[in-house]
């Protein structure tokens with residue numbers, strides 16, 4: 001049996017990926033080809049990196065026409081770093097008698113000898129390469145010649161399908177047509193789930209105008225002004241840090257939507273939400289509104305974007321590995337225009353110069369004020385503090 005292995009971020013899967021897969025199946029006579037999306041790092045925002053389950057689902061949709069293509073969640077479910085050699089070893093165990101083929105695009109062949117334990121990979125597989133760019137074949141043949149001394153390399157002569165996931169995401173971000181690069185069901189899936197901050201035909205996915213009316217009618221003047229300021233601050237931070245500004249505006253606007261609800265109503269929403277809530281959050285009534293707010297906008301306004309929901313859910317307590325949008329709402333809430341606590345100017349400056357340092361400072365500030373009041377620290381807050389402490393230490397190395 002001839003088994004192919006094809007890994008990538010598939011963020012999202014596009015026609016170039018499927019072209020490579022189908023070319024390899026046909027040209028190299030594969031019986032099965034496994035497509036394996038790699039794990040999302042917790043620090044990447046979902047505007048730039050779709051969640052693991054969504055990338056898996058898009059791959060299933062895009063490969064459904066070809067019965068030789070299979071989608072594997074092996075790398076996503078594994079608790080180890082996704083090194084290709086581990087995946088190859090896994091397939092070797094699964095199919096001890098099969099001949100294994102590892103598929104890569106041209107860019108990957110050219111950097112292949114920098115991969116972790118690449119020689120061992122070549123002992124176990126035949127490396128199959130398909131061109132990505134017009135005119136890259138001579139370079140590929142040369143590299144294949146060099147690596148051919150260690151292992152077996154096959155280079156397809158098929159013309160490339162020139163497209164990259166980065167280009168697709170850029171088109172989506174600029175609200176330009178991206179549908180020609182993807183399977184039609186993948187396009188539909190992206191729209192349905194609001195992935196990569198996709199918008200409707202020239203429309204904002206989440207329109208803030210009717211939400212402003214709602215907030216004005218339901219919040220005190222002071223809270224409404226704060227919400228508007230946080231929204232504006234989040235938009236600015238998003239522009240600075242490459243997040244979708246309108247999405248950040250929307251999340252910032254709604255972060256305190258439940259803050260002025262009576263305690264019993266907030267608590268009822270928290271209990272109904274199904275979110276995992278720690279004991280410390282349950283014990284502290286000022287922490288209920290974030291959880292209640294996320295659930296409320298999902299239930300009442302149909303907001304499905306998990307990143308928006310999480311940025312509201314965690315805007316007071318924070319957590320480890322926050323997405324960029326979560327960080328923006330967390331910090332935006334602390335440095336909005338009307339804030340006037342002692343070190344606010346220092347915090348504002350930090351927010352726009354070093355987001356990780358601002359996050360650490362904010363966690364420390366929040367924990368100190370809880371301790372001063374004799375409160376308890378939610379576990380996710382302590383984890384958040386530790387996370388940014390380690391992140392900054394590692395950055396300095």
Ligand SMILES: Nc1ncnc2c1ncn2[C@@H]1O[C@H](COP(=O)(O)OP(=O)(O)O)[C@@H](O)[C@H]1O
Pocket residue numbers: 007008009010011015016017019020103104105106107108130131132160161162163164165166
């Ligand atoms: N248009 C394409 N044609 C051929 N191979 C491709 C193409 N796009 C990506 N690949 C290959 O697919 C694998 C996974 O790439 P991935 O990182 O998911 O995509 P992208 O480079 O588009 O972001 C890599 O080996 C890459 O070289």
